[in-house]
Amino acid sequence: MDHYRYFIRLAYDGSHFHGWQRQPNAATIQQTLEEAMSMMLRSSISLTGAGRTDTGVHADEYFAHVDLSDHLSVFELEKLIFRLNRYLGGQIVLFEIFRVASEAHARFSALSRSYRYCIARVQNPFRRNYTCFLYGPVDVELMNAGASLMMDYRDFTSFSRVDTDTMTNICRISYARWELEGDELVFTITADRFLRNMVRAIVGTLLELGTGKINLEDLKLIIESKNRSKAGNSAPSRGLTLHRILYPKEIYPK
Numbered sequence: 001m002d003h004y005r006y007f008i009r010l011a012y013d014g015s016h017f018h019g020w021q022r023q024p025n026a027a028t029i030q031q032t033l034e035e036a037m038s039m040m041l042r043s044s045i046s047l048t049g050a051g052r053t054d055t056g057v058h059a060d061e062y063f064a065h066v067d068l069s070d071h072l073s074v075f076e077l078e079k080l081i082f083r084l085n086r087y088l089g090g091q092i093v094l095f096e097i098f099r100v101a102s103e104a105h106a107r108f109s110a111l112s113r114s115y116r117y118c119i120a121r122v123q124n125p126f127r128r129n130y131t132c133f134l135y136g137p138v139d140v141e142l143m144n145a146g147a148s149l150m151m152d153y154r155d156f157t158s159f160s161r162v163d164t165d166t167m168t169n170i171c172r173i174s175y176a177r178w179e180l181e182g183d184e185l186v187f188t189i190t191a192d193r194f195l196r197n198m199v200r201a202i203v204g205t206l207l208e209l210g211t212g213k214i215n216l217e218d219l220k221l222i223i224e225s226k227n228r229s230k231a232g233n234s235a236p237s238r239g240l241t242l243h244r245i246l247y248p249k250e251i252y253p254k
Helices: 029-041 074-088 140-150 198-210 216-225
Strands: 004-012 058-068 092-099 112-120 173-181 184-191 240-246
Touching: 004 029, 029 058, 029 074, 029 092, 074 092, 112 198, 140 173, 140 184, 140 198, 140 216, 184 198, 198 216, 198 240
Parallel strands: 058 240
Antiparallel strands: 004 058, 004 092, 112 184, 112 240, 173 184
16 A cells, blocks of 8 residues: 655644653653544554654654655645644644655654753743743853854763663754843754753753853863763753754655
């Protein structure tokens, strides 16, 4: 039987979910969306996501792929999106479902991913689920020097969760910078791949740099030690958002 592969572009508020990936006895994005789609399409649906996100982490843009036995028209896809969004209640929102080449893969075809970490400099009750509040002075220029330094390295073992089955801790960071956006200090980082807990560990360590607990030479030693215990504590998950995922144009049907 022929199967047709579709990409789903979506976003979610991760506040009340235990991340993307299915887990026993815990509500996840994957499980919630698979169950909703299975009900709507009256068949067992299995989704492959672009990667894991931790408990409480959000996504402005996330992709998953699914193989369906039916070729759905644009109208049928739009109707499915409308029904799913109404059913899901707003914490998970689908933007589009579109046909892709059969070899396209939500995880392995991605060229890069970008994350944003938001730190509130003024407490805001409407942003408390999406920011981490930081009190006191912080040296943004020094943190940007640290972020720039990290781009010279490839092995990020010092910023990876230790109990993972990852084959390699090599990553290529192409962009890393802190910027003030109104009352928030925002860290944006782009790489070809990320290790589990990597961004939150980097943020926690750069905050130690910005608050004077370590200096640039200390940061070099932390990276080169390849020892997670040398780096800073992981920043809280609520401030982290998966922002963008880039795919090659070749995955799309002509």
